[in-house]
Structures are given as structure tokens and as C-alpha cells.
Amino acid sequence: xxxxxxxxxxxxxxxxxxxxPITKQVLEERMAYAGGDPLFFDAPAFExxxxxxxxxxxxxxxxxxxxxxxxxxxRLKENTSDGWRYNNMxxxxxxxVNGLKGIDETSILLFKVPFIQLSKDQQLELLKSLxxxxxxxxxxxxxxxxxxxxxxxAEVTExxxxxxxxxxxxxxxxxxxxxxxxxxxxxxxxxIEPEALPYNETIKRNAPLFx
Amino acid sequence: xxxxxxxxxxxxxxxxxxxxxxxxxARLAEAGLKVVALEAGKHWNPKADFATDEREQxxxxxxxxxLSAGEDPVHFGRNxxxxxxxxxxxxxxxxxxxxxxxxxxxxxEFGVGINWPIDYYNLEPYFDELENFxxxxxxxxxxxxxxxKSKYPLPPLPLNAPAQLMQRGCEKMGIKTSPAANxxxxxxxxQENVGWRKACTNRGFCxxxxxxxxxxxxxxxxxxxxxxFGAEIRPDCFATEFERSSQGNITxxxxxxxxxxxxxxxxxxxxxxxxxxxxxxxxxxNMANSSGQVGKNFMANVGLQVWGEFEEEVRxxxxxxxxxISEDMRxxxxxxxxxxxxxxxxxxxxxxxxxxxxxxxxxxxxxxxKKLRAFNHVAGINMHGECLPNENNYLELSNELDxxxxxxxxxxxxxxxxxKKMSAHGDKIMREIWSEAGAENLMSYQRKAHxxxxxxxxxxxxxxxxxSAGRSFDVANLYICDNSVFxxxxxxxxxxxxxxxxLRTADLFLSQKS
Numbered sequence: 001x002x003x004x005x006x007x008x009x010x011x012x013x014x015x016x017x018x019x020x021p022i023t024k025q026v027l028e029e030r031m032a033y034a035g036g037d038p039l040f041f042d043a044p045a046f047e048x049x050x051x052x053x054x055x056x057x058x059x060x061x062x063x064x065x066x067x068x069x070x071x072x073x074x075r076l077k078e079n080t081s082d083g084w085r086y087n088n089m090x091x092x093x094x095x096x097v098n099g100l101k102g103i104d105e106t107s108i109l110l111f112k113v114p115f116i117q118l119s120k121d122q123q124l125e126l127l128k129s130l131x132x133x134x135x136x137x138x139x140x141x142x143x144x145x146x147x148x149x150x151x152x153x154a155e156v157t158e159x160x161x162x163x164x165x166x167x168x169x170x171x172x173x174x175x176x177x178x179x180x181x182x183x184x185x186x187x188x189x190x191x192i193e194p195e196a197l198p199y200n201e202t203i204k205r206n207a208p209l210f211x
Numbered sequence: 212x213x214x215x216x217x218x219x220x221x222x223x224x225x226x227x228x229x230x231x232x233x234x235x236x237a238r239l240a241e242a243g244l245k246v247v248a249l250e251a252g253k254h255w256n257p258k259a260d261f262a263t264d265e266r267e268q269x270x271x272x273x274x275x276x277x278l279s280a281g282e283d284p285v286h287f288g289r290n291x292x293x294x295x296x297x298x299x300x301x302x303x304x305x306x307x308x309x310x311x312x313x314x315x316x317x318x319x320e321f322g323v324g325i326n327w328p329i330d331y332y333n334l335e336p337y338f339d340e341l342e343n344f345x346x347x348x349x350x351x352x353x354x355x356x357x358x359x360k361s362k363y364p365l366p367p368l369p370l371n372a373p374a375q376l377m378q379r380g381c382e383k384m385g386i387k388t389s390p391a392a393n394x395x396x397x398x399x400x401x402q403e404n405v406g407w408r409k410a411c412t413n414r415g416f417c418x419x420x421x422x423x424x425x426x427x428x429x430x431x432x433x434x435x436x437x438x439x440f441g442a443e444i445r446p447d448c449f450a451t452e453f454e455r456s457s458q459g460n461i462t463x464x465x466x467x468x469x470x471x472x473x474x475x476x477x478x479x480x481x482x483x484x485x486x487x488x489x490x491x492x493x494x495x496x497n498m499a500n501s502s503g504q505v506g507k508n509f510m511a512n513v514g515l516q517v518w519g520e521f522e523e524e525v526r527x528x529x530x531x532x533x534x535x536i537s538e539d540m541r542x543x544x545x546x547x548x549x550x551x552x553x554x555x556x557x558x559x560x561x562x563x564x565x566x567x568x569x570x571x572x573x574x575x576x577x578x579x580x581k582k583l584r585a586f587n588h589v590a591g592i593n594m595h596g597e598c599l600p601n602e603n604n605y606l607e608l609s610n611e612l613d614x615x616x617x618x619x620x621x622x623x624x625x626x627x628x629x630x631k632k633m634s635a636h637g638d639k640i641m642r643e644i645w646s647e648a649g650a651e652n653l654m655s656y657q658r659k660a661h662x663x664x665x666x667x668x669x670x671x672x673x674x675x676x677x678x679s680a681g682r683s684f685d686v687a688n689l690y691i692c693d694n695s696v697f698x699x700x701x702x703x704x705x706x707x708x709x710x711x712x713x714l715r716t717a718d719l720f721l722s723q724k725s
Contacts, residue, residue, distance in 0.1 A: 026262040082269070084278070158562050169584065170586040174560065196524075
């Protein structure tokens with residue numbers, strides 16, 4: 001059921017009065033946020049986190065839509081929470097520091113080199129073992145790798161899909177909130193909602209970003 | 212807004228401004244009482260402050276960390292706990308189905324769970340009043356439950372695409388559906404002493420805050436009514452302690468405002484902070500717990516969701532999310548579990564859906580991107596079912612402190628056999644409905660909805676925290692009114708019942724005073 005949409009719809013909408021001032025302000029601030037040097041993580045850990053984040057959403061590290069790791073770094077620096085955590089998991093800061101340490105530890109156990117030196121296939125394989133709970137290493141004896149993976153993936157996904165340039169990829173223009181929607185039934189489309197590209201376009205674009 | 216001096220002994224301090232606190236605040240103020248409400252969060256101006264953006268709107272969720280334990284740990288925050296004037300009604304989906312009469316007598320009917328010390332007919336006049344005041348949009352006559360004394364004041368909201376799809380699937384299976392009752396306006400509506408609210412624009416962001424005032428959250432309904440009658444609302448005030456007389460009555464509520472400790476002298480306290488913060492505050496102060504029931508029997512409604520992808524365009528972010536309902540499964544036949552559940556169609560916002568794909572589906576990388584490129588073709592059904600009380604599900608104080616310097620609560624929850632069987636039944640039915648409607652790639656999301664229990668009401672102080680009027684058995688001038696007093700969850704979304712209890716508690720308090 002996947003569909004592709006023409007690029008640029010959200011960016012164009014943000015310049016119109018279809019978007020309320022507060023929504024426009026929030027989204028423009030987010031798009032302008034590029035991140036920078038990490039404030040919470042040390043540089044090596046941040047590098048691992050950045051690669052992991054990109055892999056989790058299949059984002060090209062050389063041409064990022066969203067600097068996901070910076071958003072996580074910023075949150076941990078500000079010490080904010082989403083309101084809960086699993087009782088058998090350490091506090092978020094500790095979870096991230098230990099988890100990233102664990103990724104390198106597993107990498108060395110499996111491949112004899114740190115995570116950043118692995119091939120993309122090896123990195124993906126390692127992440128899969130975290131998700132399955134089969135990853136080896138001392139860290140994962142203390143902290144279940146499955147839960148770490150789940151928590152990390154949830155935060156990464158929420159950050160990535162909060163970005164207007166990524167929402168655009170879904171053909172989503174819900175941020176156009178000033179006038180509301182009148183055509184809300186099945187197969188109904190309001191004028192400013194983008195139409196999906198024809199099926200053959202979908203097939204053509206459906207090549208993975210990388211292997 | 213009227214302001215009271217903290218040295219003046221007001222008639223009542225109300226802690227919390229959600230569905231439990233706001234209606235009774237207005238009622239007490241209308242009766243001429245001096246009332247002050249303490250709210251831990253901000254007083255927002257939705258039009259100026261609420262963006263149509265999920266990440267930004269996480270400011271409406273309770274973000275002081277809770278520790279989630281047990282075999283089925285509950286996800287707090289976005290899912291079920293609000294902060295700010297209006298409480299969790301700021302982000303409720305506006306579902307307002309009524310409980311059925313038999314829901315209050317579960318033990319009598321099934322020999323499990325517990326009977327409430329009150330029944331449907333004690334609350335019925337309040338349901339009538341609330342539906343009229345809030346401007347509920349819904350069908351009249353309503354297809355399920357006992358005959359109503361009053362019609363819904365507004366016709367139902369329009370069916371969005373997920374609702375139409377659920378209707379299609381249910382029709383093929385012979386399951387009766389109806390447009391749902393929702394606390395969002397299908398037409399402009401006037402409330403005396405509050406003013407006009409405009410019709411819903413189908414923006415679909417109920418769960419991230421309504422920016423138009425169409426949704427009947429407390430901040431646009433009972434809070435302005437309370438202020439009109441002279442109540443004072445104090446935002447950014449986090450209640451932490453109680454001062455008490457030698458007889459044990461509360462004489463003042465101590466709270467923190469911008470890091471400074473302040474207090475308000477008072478004759479009575481209405482604690483309406485929800486099923487986590489209410490017992491937490493009582494346990495921290497070691498009070499109102501001679502029954503040992505404070506924190507016990509934490510419950511969460513069975514809330515499994517099933518998502519499907521459709522050939523047709525759905526664009527699930529538009530319209531009231533829960534537009535269609537079926538109550539045919541309230542007492543399903545030939546099942547091995549007690550009670551039952553509602554079926555509700557659901558639309559969804561993109562980040563919420565993406566997050567579910569990640570957590571429940573375990574999708575990531577290319578697969579995740581592919582799933583989300585189908586967003587405009589996705590629709591969901593939600594089951595909303597009864598959860599039985601279980602003393603092994605409870606809240607305690609942990610040794611870990613939060614940023615306020617207060618112990619973080621730890622909540623144990625493990626679904627019982629009844630919940631598991633009910634959830635499996637709902638999963639099967641919802642999957643059939645979606646298959647009949649033409650869905651592919653179904654995904655079930657194991658979810659628990661709402662926080663309920665922990666300060667149960669009952670007829671004896673040996674086994675309950677409050678009586679049927681919401682009054683503490685131990686502290687004569689303490690009342691509790693929120694989802695914590697529910698002895699069992701009921702099968703319906705709790706907001707309407709909490710509000711009805713709130714008005715009833717206020718009326719009983721006032722009648723006893725006069």
C-alpha cells in the first residue's frame with residue numbers, strides 16, 4: 001500500500017495561511033535545528049549513536065534529513081523524560097551511555113573491531129541481535145538489550161517522524177491546521193492534500209536507499 | 212479572576228483540574244463557597260499555544276518519571292496522564308460513552324471483581340446534565356443501554372474514513388455499529404456563563420490538544436464556569452504536603468510554586484490528581500490509609516488496537532478519531548471471561564502511529580519507512596474493555612527521587628486471565644472486521660488504556676479508602692474524586708463517569724453542609 005508523493009508540499013504549505021502561526025513557528029524552528037557538537041555524549045559515543053540512529057530509520061548518513069542523535073543529546077542534556085520508564089531499566093542517561101558502550105563491546109566480541117569500523121551489513125546484523133536479545137557482552141547481562149533497542153528505536157522513530165521533511169514523504173499535511181478539513185471520508189481529499197504519484201513511479205522509487 | 216489570600220481559610224482546596232477536579236470546583240463555587248484549585252501544570256491558551264504537532268504537544272503530558280513494573284508494564288505519559296489546567300482532558304480523545312447499569316454490579320453478575328457501592332441510577336441525572344452542558348455530539352436514540360431521559364444536544368460528528376471502513380466490515384459480520392458519542396461539537400454551542408464554542412473543524416488532533424475549543428476539555432468548560440462563580444485557579448502549583456489538626460483534619464495544603472514552598476489554609480480538601488498522583492500524595496504523607504488500600508488494585512482498561520492497510524485512501528489524521536462505535540461486545544456470548552468491551556474505530560496522528568510500529572511491530576530501517584509510506588491508507592479499530600481489580604497490581608513509592616525531590620512512584624501491572632482472554636477475543640473479532648473490510652498487513656498493538664483504581668470507594672473503611680460520596684473514612688475533611696476511586700474499571704472510557712462522580716461528590720458535600 002506504500003505510496004510516494006511529490007517533494008516540496010509541506011515546505012510550500014508552511015508559507016501559506018493554511019498553517020496557524022504557532023504551528024508554523026514550531027515546525028520552522030525544528031527544521032532550522034541542525035545540531036552541533038554533543039553536549040551530553042562524548043564524541044566517540046555520539047558518533048556511534050549517530051550511525052545507529054541513521055540505520056534505524058534507513059537514513060543516508062552523508063545526506064541526513066534529520067540529525068536524530070542531536071535531538072537525543074539535547075534531551076539528555078536538559079534531563080527531560082517522557083513520563084515513565086521500564087522498572088528494570090536504568091535512568092535514561094545511564095541507559096544510553098551503557099547501551100552505546102554495549103554496542104561497541106558486542107562489536108569487538110563478534111568482529112574484533114569497534115562498531116564504526118564495521119561494514120553496513122555487519123552493523124545491521126549487530127542491531128538485529130540487540131532486538132532479538134541474543135547480543136553478547138557484559139552490558140547486556142545487566143541491561144536487557146531488547147528493551148534498550150525498543151526504547152532507542154521508539155525515541156529515534158518519534159524524532160524522525162516529527163520532522164516536516166519526513167512527514168512530507170508520507171503525503172501527510174495535517175499541520176495545515178488553520179482551516180480544518182471538510183473532505184474526511186474514504187477516498188476523499190481536500191484540495192491542499194497531495195495526491196499520490198502513479199503506481200509505476202512508486203515501483204521505480206522503491207529501491208532501498210542502501211543495502 | 213478572584214484571588215484568595217493564602218492566610219484566608221478557604222472552604223475548599225481542590226488538587227487537580229481534570230475531569231475529577233473541574234466539575235466539582237464549578238459546583239462548589241456556584242454554591243458560593245470560597246474555592247482554590249491547585250494545578251501542577253500551566254494554564255494554556257490553546258489558540259496561541261497549541262501547535263498541530265505531536266512533539267511540541269508533549270507538553271500536555273505528565274512527564275515526571277514513573278517506574279513501570281510487572282509482567283505487563285504500563286506505558287505512562289502520552290497514553291494516559293495529562294498536566295496543565297484541564298488535566299488529562301487536554302489530551303483525551305473525547306469519547307463519552309455511558310457505562311451500562313450491569314457494569315456496577317460485576318460481582319453479582321459474574322462472581323468476580325467487585326460491586327460498586329453506587330449504581331448507574333445514582334449517576335444517571337449527572338450523565339444527562341453533563342451531556343447537555345458539555346455539548347456532546349451523538350445519536351439519539353442511542354442504540355444500546357437503558358432508555359435515556361434526555362437526547363444528546365447535538366447530532367453526531369461526521370464519519371471519517373476509518374469509521375466508514377469499520378462500518379463496512381461490521382456490516383458484513385452482522386455487528387451493529389453507530390456513530391459514537393463524543394465530547395466535541397458538531398455545531399456551535401452556547402453554555403450559559405461560559406459562552407460560545409465553535410464546531411469541530413475535523414483537525415483530528417484531540418489527543419494532542421484541541422486548539423479550537425470544540426473539544427469539551429475542562430479548560431474550556433467547567434474551569435471558566437468555576438472562575439465565573441468566583442473560584443481561583445492556581446497553575447504551576449504542585450501539592451506536596453498537608454498540615455493537620457490534632458484531630459487529624461487537614462488545615463492547610465502545602466505546595467511548591469516555582470521551587471518555593473507555599474501553603475493555603477482550608478476547611479476541606481478535594482484530591483483529584485488521578486490514579487497515580489492521588490495515591491502517591493497520600494502515601495508520601497502517610498494518611499487516609501487505615502484500610503491499607505491506598506495504591507492497591509491499580510487497573511488499566513484492555514485497549515488492544517488493530518491496524519490495517521487499505522487499497523483506498525484513508526488519510527487517518529482527519530476527523531474525530533473515534534467516530535464509530537459498537538457496543539455489541541459488552542456481554543459477548545459463548546466466552547470464558549467476565550464482562551466485555553467496546554469496539555471503536557480510530558484515526559491516528561503520524562508520530563503516534565510510527566511509534567507503535569516501532570514498539571509493537573518492531574519495524575525499523577527500510578521496513579519502517581515502507582510501512583509509513585502507507586500512512587494515508589491506514590485505519591485502526593480499538594477495543595476498550597473491563598479490567599478486573601487485582602491486589603497484586605499496585606502502586607508504591609520507590610527510593611528514587613524525581614526533579615521535585617519526591618519519590619518516584621512504581622506501578623506493578625500484570626494482566627489477569629480475564630484481561631488476556633478478553634483481549635484475545637477482541638483481537639480475533641477486530642481482525643475479522645478488518646479482513647471483511649478489505650484490509651491487508653494487519654498489526655495488533657497490545658495497549659493498556661487509562662489509569663484506574665488505587666483509592667477505591669466502598670461501604671466499609673476496612674476495605675476501602677473513601678465512601679460512596681468520595682469522603683475519606685480516615686480524614687473527615689478529605690474527599691477524593693478522580694479515576695482512583697473506581698472499584699472496577701467499567702468497560703467504557705472513564706472521563707464521563709469521573710465527571711459524574713465529581714458533580715455527585717460536590718452535591719453530597721453541599722447537602723451535608725446545609
